[in-house]
Amino acid sequence: MSLTSAAFGRLVSALKQSKKTTTVVESCCGGLIQSSIMSQPGSSAVFFGGTVSYNTRKAKPLLLNDATLHADLVQPLTSGNAESEESLYVRSKVEHTKRIATEYCKQMGTDYAIAESGASGPTFRPEGLDKGFVAIAVAKRDAQSGKVEIVKQDVVRSPHNDRQANMRMFADAAAQLALDAVREDAASEILEQQSCTDSAYHFDRATKLRTDPEALSSLANDAKYIVLRGGKSLFGDGWELKFLNHNEVQSICNATGASVETTFLGILDGKDAFFGADLVGGNDESIQDVFDKDDDGVHFSDTRTGAPLLSPLHNEIALHATALSQWQRRNKFCAICGGPTELIHGGTCMKCSSCGTMSWPRQDPSMIAAITSQDGDSILLAHSPRHPPRLHTVLAGFIETGETFEKGVAREAYEETGIRIDEDSVEYIGSQPWPFPQSCMIGFLATADASQPLNIDEDEIVEARWFHKDEVRAAAAVEGATMRAEVAKAALEANPDIPLLIPPKGVIARKLIDTWLNKLPL
Numbered sequence: 409m410s411l412t413s414a415a416f417g418r419l420v421s422a423l424k425q426s427k428k429t430t431t432v433v434e435s436c437c438g439g440l441i442q443s444s445i446m447s448q449p450g451s452s453a454v455f456f457g458g459t460v461s462y463n464t465r466k467a468k469p470l471l472l473n474d475a476t477l478h479a480d481l482v483q484p485l486t487s488g489n490a491e492s493e494e495s496l497y498v499r500s501k502v503e504h505t506k507r508i509a510t511e512y513c514k515q516m517g518t519d520y521a522i523a524e525s526g527a528s529g530p531t532f533r534p535e536g537l538d539k540g541f542v543a544i545a546v547a548k549r550d551a552q553s554g555k556v557e558i559v560k561q562d563v564v565r566s567p568h569n570d571r572q573a574n575m576r577m578f579a580d581a582a583a584q585l586a587l588d589a590v591r592e593d594a595a596s597e598i599l600e601q602q603s604c605t606d607s608a609y610h611f612d613r614a615t616k617l618r619t620d621p622e623a624l625s626s627l628a629n630d631a632k633y634i635v636l637r638g639g640k641s642l643f644g645d646g647w648e649l650k651f652l653n654h655n656e657v658q659s660i661c662n663a664t665g666a667s668v669e670t671t672f673l674g675i676l677d678g679k680d681a682f683f684g685a686d687l688v689g690g691n692d693e694s695i696q697d698v699f700d701k702d703d704d705g706v707h708f709s710d711t712r713t714g715a716p717l718l719s720p721l722h723n724e725i726a727l728h729a730t731a732l733s734q735w736q737r738r739n740k741f742c743a744i745c746g747g748p749t750e751l752i753h754g755g756t757c758m759k760c761s762s763c764g765t766m767s768w769p770r771q772d773p774s775m776i777a778a779i780t781s782q783d784g785d786s787i788l789l790a791h792s793p794r795h796p797p798r799l800h801t802v803l804a805g806f807i808e809t810g811e812t813f814e815k816g817v818a819r820e821a822y823e824e825t826g827i828r829i830d831e832d833s834v835e836y837i838g839s840q841p842w843p844f845p846q847s848c849m850i851g852f853l854a855t856a857d858a859s860q861p862l863n864i865d866e867d868e869i870v871e872a873r874w875f876h877k878d879e880v881r882a883a884a885a886v887e888g889a890t891m892r893a894e895v896a897k898a899a900l901e902a903n904p905d906i907p908l909l910i911p912p913k914g915v916i917a918r919k920l921i922d923t924w925l926n927k928l929p930l
């Protein structure tokens with residue numbers, strides 16, 4: 409059994425980058441979480457130490473000498489229903505880890521506390537339990553209020569009772585759960601700092617350089633590369649893009665057998681050139697292994713859900729590169745004669761090798777609209793089958809040929825919900841590129857009579873209803889990338905009574921909702 413793992417390298421790196429600290433309380437992992445942290449370079453800056461409460465009967469001094477915390481550990485829960493002894497035992501560990509993580513975070517004064525408790529095997533006390541399990545909880549201290557609360561919790565079950573293998577598995581699971589908490593916290597801080605209208609940088613797409621192969625070749629050697637893999641982009645340990653240099657991209661290709669399609673994107677502030685590097689072929693696992701060797705948390709993540717967490721500059725670069733790579737992958741043959749195409753002009757133009765026809769990337773206009781009640785107190789939001797539970801957002805759809813945007817808003821609202829909007833109320837708010845695969849979202853506000861009956865198009869949406877402004881304000885207070893299933897799940901566990909979740913800041917849907925909320929009196 410190894411003393412540490414890549415998961416702990418990423419956790420320590422994320423803590424250092426965020427300038428956060430943690431403490432640990434272990435049970436069935438036997439100190440492996442703490443030794444795995446301490447084996448990482450620079451861990452003393454982020455790890456305050458912890459404890460191992462292995463002998464439960466004698467562990468009271470290790471649990472802050474707190475009689476209640478010790479009782480949680482040694483006294484099983486009781487139930488008046490038909491719940492099995494095994495189920496009660498697991499549930500008792502879940503409750504214990506919540507309390508001990510919270511109290512240790514408070515007493516140690518750290519930003520986070522990781523607690524685990526369970527059974528690693530090979531023998532088990534409760535009747536019916538024959539395989540290992542662990543309950544893990546991560547507590548977080550709010551930087552402003554000092555309030556400590558549980559932000560992550562999970563129960564991990566093993567398929568066997570091998571003690572050493574389970575200890576490693578459970579320790580790595582704890583590291584990953586804590587890493588998720590640190591990354592989401594960092595993403596929330598980024599979102600607070602950024603603005604969709606930030607114009608402090610100048611990213612020049614330098615269109616004249618596209619037709620100058622010598623100039624592009626000269627720029628390529630010293631450029632920064634955003635690395636793409638299908639619909640994913642390469643991220644650093646926090647929510648920022650990880651840019652590589654030319655040699656690093658080539659090293660990945662050499663090590664994995666992948667090929668790369670490079671595309672000129674532009675020049676930042678007249679100095680730094682940026683290229684897209686779309687990795688094609690090779691093996692996903694072998695490509696990720698290249699980054700795991702450095703233990704710095706570099707990873708591929710879905711651009712669709714990750715881009716809203718980026719700074720305005722990184723968001724623009726990610727969407728620009730993604731739009732071009734998606735177009736390149738989908739247009740290998742000429743639409744006129746069917747001949748194979750080749751990329752020219754730095755990857756921004758296709759030329760047919762047979763008939764010479766040239767083609768360029770296109771954007772399909774789409775409307776996205778927040779429909780509010782005529783009195784301004786409610787908003788019509790819908791839940792899509794692809795969204796996490798309770799995630800509701802505004803209506804959206806493609807603009808048809810020969811159709812104005814205003815007519816498109818009216819048509820989509822009626823087709824999806826049966827609601828007739830006030831067509832003269834349609835108001836333009838803003839736009840956002842959405843290259844999934846090739847859209848540009850044009851955002852509007854509009855009003856409608858909320859007393860109309862709803863008629864849902866079940867092929868498009870699961871549910872739609874009017875939400876009162878107070879419900880939406882409560883949802884707006886939820887932080888993080890709520891479009892991600894794990895973030896939505898954590899938000900609902902923290903506040904199970906919240907009626908809905910809404911998209912995160914950084915996407916046009918949220919901008920429309922916030923624009924409506926900001927117009928309302930408090």
